[in-house]
Amino acid sequence: MTGDTVPAEMLVPRFLGEGEISFVRKPVQKPGRGQLSIAVKANALCGSERGQFFDGSGVTPGHEAAGVVVDAGPETRTAVGTRGVIYLMDFCGECRSCALGFTNQCTNKRGDYGFNEDGGYGPYVLVNENVFFPTGDDVPLAEATMLLDVMGTTGHAIKRGLRLREDVRSLGIAGAGPVGLGTLAMAKILLGPEVSVVISDLSPYRLDLAGRLGGKTIDLREKTLFEGLREHGLEEVDLAIDTSGKAPARQSHMEALSKRGVLVCAGHGEGLSLDVSRDLIAPERAVLGSEYFRYDELHSNMQILHEHLPYLGQIITHRVALQDLQEAFEIFLRGETGKVLVEQ
Numbered sequence: 001m002t003g004d005t006v007p008a009e010m011l012v013p014r015f016l017g018e019g020e021i022s023f024v025r026k027p028v029q030k031p032g033r034g035q036l037s038i039a040v041k042a043n044a045l046c047g048s049e050r051g052q053f054f055d056g057s058g059v060t061p062g063h064e065a066a067g068v069v070v071d072a073g074p075e076t077r078t079a080v081g082t083r084g085v086i087y088l089m090d091f092c093g094e095c096r097s098c099a100l101g102f103t104n105q106c107t108n109k110r111g112d113y114g115f116n117e118d119g120g121y122g123p124y125v126l127v128n129e130n131v132f133f134p135t136g137d138d139v140p141l142a143e144a145t146m147l148l149d150v151m152g153t154t155g156h157a158i159k160r161g162l163r164l165r166e167d168v169r170s171l172g173i174a175g176a177g178p179v180g181l182g183t184l185a186m187a188k189i190l191l192g193p194e195v196s197v198v199i200s201d202l203s204p205y206r207l208d209l210a211g212r213l214g215g216k217t218i219d220l221r222e223k224t225l226f227e228g229l230r231e232h233g234l235e236e237v238d239l240a241i242d243t244s245g246k247a248p249a250r251q252s253h254m255e256a257l258s259k260r261g262v263l264v265c266a267g268h269g270e271g272l273s274l275d276v277s278r279d280l281i282a283p284e285r286a287v288l289g290s291e292y293f294r295y296d297e298l299h300s301n302m303q304i305l306h307e308h309l310p311y312l313g314q315i316i317t318h319r320v321a322l323q324d325l326q327e328a329f330e331i332f333l334r335g336e337t338g339k340v341l342v343e344q
């Protein structure tokens with residue numbers, strides 16, 4: 001199989017800071033030993049890129065990319081023409097964490113694509129073969145990007161909680177951004193329709209979308225979390241997942257936990273204050289962190305994506321061309337979107 005003709009140069013976005021993106025020419029690099037060159041077909045915008053948009057970036061951002069292999073270096077096994085997604089963390093595969101499958105906790109990580117290595121907003125990206133996950137020809141590459149933060153990060157956070165709490169009847173999600181919406185959708189799929197999923201946010205657009213995905217919504221501009229829970233017939237939740245990174249959201253969700261309840265913090269950001277006796281010891285609650293996901297979780301999530309493609313596809317609300325990237329960020333950061341994709 002032969003790929004597209006790969007040009008010698010490409011036009012890539014440069015994040016200058018202060019919300020400015022320009023385009024510059026860069027050479028398309030040839031893959032070295034163990035590397036693949038990927039023609040990017042879709043890359044999703046992410047809230048974690050806020051810093052790069054406002055402070056600038058020395059590399060090409062983009063860490064939720066899907067594309068097609070157009071060139072493969074020596075000692076690789078992936079055929080040119082293979083479609084797939086790129087796992088963010090360039091894990092070593094050999095350290096104590098990687099040996100057990102915890103690739104998201106690699107102790108010898110070589111880099112993070114889109115943060116300190118060039119990522120998926122360019123037309124071509126060079127990656128080590130171990131981070132490429134083939135997705136087959138049945139799922140469109142645009143939708144395949146959901147295997148990353150939308151399904152991967154969220155499924156991992158839910159499973160972290162379930163390891164400590166098996167009898168979950170209710171789940172509270174703080175934040176209805178793309179990760180919050182993904183958590184809601186993955187909870188509906190993994191936990192079943194009888195588990196109540198309550199989701200709170202300040203954005204009416206995102207709450208509306210959460211309602212369509214089957215969430216019980218709480219508009220925090222109008223009421224507190226506890227007032228909202230009561231209106232939905234709940235006094236407490238068994239599992240809470242914070243995707244907002246906001247201290248008041250973490251705090252209120254911890255206070256809403258039942259006995260044996262678990263709070264999983266999946267959004268980077270602010271703190272949480274604990275009264276250890278009252279909050280943890282007496283009710284035997286747990287507070288956990290959850291960072292990205294294991295590479296091997298992509299297999300089961302691929303199956304889920306196959307089975308629930310139209311449902312999960314609702315999370316993607318905007319598709320834009322690469323040259324409109326700056327405008328896409330502006331709309332996205334106003335909170336008036338679900339997932340926004342750049343398509344090439």
Ligand SMILES: [Zn+2]
Pocket residue numbers: 045046047048063064149
């Ligand atoms: Zn992301």
Ligand SMILES: [Zn+2]
Pocket residue numbers: 091092093094095096097098099105106107108109
């Ligand atoms: Zn490792």
